[in-house]
Amino acid sequence: MEPTAIKKHLELDEFYGLEKFENFEDPTTDDLFIAIIQDVAEQHFERIKDLPLTTLEKAERKYHLTALHLCSMLQKIDLLKFLITRVHHLVPEDKDGWTPLHYAYLTQNADIIHILEENQVQRQPTSPTQAKFSCRQIQEMLSHKPAAEDQAVFHYQDPQTKQMIYNATARTFKELTGATFTSKTLVSGEYFLFAKSNLEKDKEEDSIQIEIEENYQTFEAHPPRLYLGQDTMGGWGVFADETIQSGAIVLHYAGETVISPSSSQYRTGVVDGMCKRNLGPMVNEGSPNLMPVHATIDHLPESIVFMALRKIEKGDQLLVDYGLGHGVKFYGPYINAGQKELEETLEAEGGLVRISHRLKAMLKQPFKSKKEFLVFERLRSLCAYTITTPPIFLDLLIKDKIQPADLQKIPFKTLKKLANLDNNIMIPALLHVILSDEHQRVLNQIKNLKNDQGDMCLNPKSWLLSLGAKLSISRRLYVHLFLSKINFPRAPLDLKFDLEHAIDEAQAKEEDFLYEKILEAFSQNKQNEIFK
Numbered sequence: 001m002e003p004t005a006i007k008k009h010l011e012l013d014e015f016y017g018l019e020k021f022e023n024f025e026d027p028t029t030d031d032l033f034i035a036i037i038q039d040v041a042e043q044h045f046e047r048i049k050d051l052p053l054t055t056l057e058k059a060e061r062k063y064h065l066t067a068l069h070l071c072s073m074l075q076k077i078d079l080l081k082f083l084i085t086r087v088h089h090l091v092p093e094d095k096d097g098w099t100p101l102h103y104a105y106l107t108q109n110a111d112i113i114h115i116l117e118e119n120q121v122q123r124q125p126t127s128p129t130q131a132k133f134s135c136r137q138i139q140e141m142l143s144h145k146p147a148a149e150d151q152a153v154f155h156y157q158d159p160q161t162k163q164m165i166y167n168a169t170a171r172t173f174k175e176l177t178g179a180t181f182t183s184k185t186l187v188s189g190e191y192f193l194f195a196k197s198n199l200e201k202d203k204e205e206d207s208i209q210i211e212i213e214e215n216y217q218t219f220e221a222h223p224p225r226l227y228l229g230q231d232t233m234g235g236w237g238v239f240a241d242e243t244i245q246s247g248a249i250v251l252h253y254a255g256e257t258v259i260s261p262s263s264s265q266y267r268t269g270v271v272d273g274m275c276k277r278n279l280g281p282m283v284n285e286g287s288p289n290l291m292p293v294h295a296t297i298d299h300l301p302e303s304i305v306f307m308a309l310r311k312i313e314k315g316d317q318l319l320v321d322y323g324l325g326h327g328v329k330f331y332g333p334y335i336n337a338g339q340k341e342l343e344e345t346l347e348a349e350g351g352l353v354r355i356s357h358r359l360k361a362m363l364k365q366p367f368k369s370k371k372e373f374l375v376f377e378r379l380r381s382l383c384a385y386t387i388t389t390p391p392i393f394l395d396l397l398i399k400d401k402i403q404p405a406d407l408q409k410i411p412f413k414t415l416k417k418l419a420n421l422d423n424n425i426m427i428p429a430l431l432h433v434i435l436s437d438e439h440q441r442v443l444n445q446i447k448n449l450k451n452d453q454g455d456m457c458l459n460p461k462s463w464l465l466s467l468g469a470k471l472s473i474s475r476r477l478y479v480h481l482f483l484s485k486i487n488f489p490r491a492p493l494d495l496k497f498d499l500e501h502a503i504d505e506a507q508a509k510e511e512d513f514l515y516e517k518i519l520e521a522f523s524q525n526k527q528n529e530i531f532k
Contacts, residue, residue, distance in 0.1 A: 001106050001189025003074040009193045012037045015062055024048070027055045036070040041079050049082070057087050064095040072112055073103035080112065084119050091120060096196040097130030105138040106189050132199050133192065137299040141187040144298070146170070146180045146276060153181045154279060155227035155241065164227065164241075176228070177236060180276045182254055184298050191257035191270060199301055208373070212249060212295045212305050219249040226251065226279055226318070232335045233469075237284045237317050244312040247374055250290060251318075252297055253280035253304035265327055268292075269302050280306065285328050286319030287338030287392075288381045309378045321385040324420065324427060331511060332472050334391035342392070343401055345382055352386065352402055355379050356410045356418065380418060387419040390430040390473045397434065398443065398464050404435050429519060433477060436522040442484040467503075474514040475506035481521050482506075 007013055016030060018038045024031045024047040032048065032055060035041040041048060059066050068087060071080035080100075084090065091099045101120070104112040133141075147153050152167035156176065165172075170181040205213075224244045231237030244250055255266065255273035266273040266281045273281025283290065283306065290306040297303035306320060317337045328334065336342065349355045359380055367373040386393060386402075396402045407415065419427070433439060447460045467476045482502035506514065 005189065006073050007037065009190055010063065027051050030060065032067050033060050033070065036067060036074060036076060041076060056083060057089060066092045068092060068100045069094060069103060072100035073107060075107060075109050075112060077111060080115065090123060093129050098196060099129060101135050102131060102138065105135045106192055108142060132196055138192060141299055144184040144186050146182040157227055157229040159230040181278065182276045183278055185254045185271055185300055186256040186276055187300065188257050190259055194259040208293055209295045212293055215249065216297060224250060228282065231284055231317060232337045236282055238279050238282050240312045240314055240316050240318065242314055244308050246308050246311050247370055248308045250306045250308050251280050254278040255281055268304055283318045283320050285322050285326060286336045287342040287385055288319055288321045289338065290318055290320045291377055292320060309374060309381060321381060324388050329389050330473060333469050335469055336392050342382065346401055352383060352406050353409045355383055356414055360414060384419045387415065388427050390434065391468055394434055395465055395468060398461055404440060430473065433518055433522045438484065438522050439480060442480050446483060471506060474511050474518065477518045478506040478514045479503060481518055
């Protein structure tokens with residue numbers, strides 16, 4: 001990491017501006033810090049030599065950085081050598097436990113690393129600090145690089161020929177996906193400066209996290225064979241090329257660390273898989289057969305590792321529920337590649353109400369085994385996904401796989417816990433609309449249309465469901481709103497024209513405008529009370 005980038009991140013210029021410099025007239029001031037930060041120390045080297053030991057070893061107020069820290073991070077080698085001959089303590093710690101050697105490894109300056117390590121060995125061996133990362137961990141994490149272009153890194157199925165291509169290169173990966181392949185997350189210097197102050201050290205881990213961390217090296221040596229293939233929306237998805245057992249580690253989410261705000265849909269936590277990635281960020285949203293687990297991988301806390309929620313057969317697409325904040329649930333067409341399994345599980349388990357009762361009973365006592373936990377998590381994930389994915393909730397309602405009264409039978413407290421709805425406004429609002437009396441009237445009216453109402457009415461349910469592959473949830477509901485204003489029966493050609501016009505209008509409007517319209521229209525009627 002460049003010294004200028006460190007200064008900018010820590011805002012050192014702002015706190016120690018040159019206008020505050022007093023030419024070392026008073027040794028108790030911040031002049032030594034200012035001189036190093038503002039790159040004027042060499043001009044005043046003779047005065048610095050005469051400073052008392054207390055000034056040379058003093059720590060500044062904001063970060064508790066000493067002159068030794070500053071010389072290391074800003075690569076002032078001559079002054080660093082002088083300070084080493086004068087100060088007693090070679091491993092002072094800043095407020096986060098970082099020593100000058102930590103900053104030397106951050107800048108990857110081999111000369112400064114050698115000077116500090118050589119003198120510490122001779123005079124003051126390094127003892128463990130409170131830092132969240134050791135110097136060697138910083139060195140190892142910064143050494144991660146993307147795969148070489150000619151390196152074999154993945155398998156894929158050609159969308160046209162359906163032929164499997166094994167051991168394709170990183171160059172091919174970029175040609176197909178537009179992203180650079182990296183098997184490990186690329187960690188930036190900025191991440192370390194962020195993490196050293198913001199990550200919780202020694203955070204308590206659960207048994208699943210511990211198991212994944214203990215078995216991760218074995219997984220890396222023998223990962224399950226996966227491949228890229230065409231998904232139901234015509235893009236790329238990740239598929240199993242062999243049977244994967246329930247509870248197995250399947251893959252991890254690699255990208256590059258990003259700490260600034262980002263609108264990337266490939267970002268999870270501080271890892272963004274938009275431009276650099278492995279197969280992890282290419283696992284698509286859907287009824288989940290994978291469970292994301294936060295674990296420390298390659299020394300990076302809060303890494304995402306995907307674990308199989310059930311037995312995954314060869315050819316199955318890997319799917320995960322990316323949660324409430326992911327825009328794919330709201331701002332585009334949505335098809336669930338795992339819809340068949342979702343519906344079969346709902347039917348086999350007796351519906352959402354019975355599943356919620358079973359989950360509540362399972363929570364009354366500790367899990368006796370990993371298998372028992374996975375059964376619980378699979379059912380909980382199914383409930384959460386159904387409730388927090390409005391396009392799928394609407395599809396299930398149209399197919400009569402769930403009933404409006406079902407959610408009324410589940411206590412609101414249970415729903416919030418299952419679906420983590422505490423801080424979300426959009427999901428309850430959309431479910432209010434979908435479950436409103438007026439919307440139910442519209443759906444029933446369409447589903448009961450006779451054949452003399454045109455092609456749409458040969459299979460009204462199929463027509464309603466087909467909109468999911470074309471429109472976002474707000475645009476689908478806007479079309480439903482349009483249908484609520486039509487007086488049936490209606491001439492087939494007139495109805496066809498009106499529907500095409502409604503779809504065109506829905507596609508032309510801004511999402512925010514559509515949300516306002518459907519909330520206003522369907523809120524005029526008595527609504528389901530479960531989310532109030």
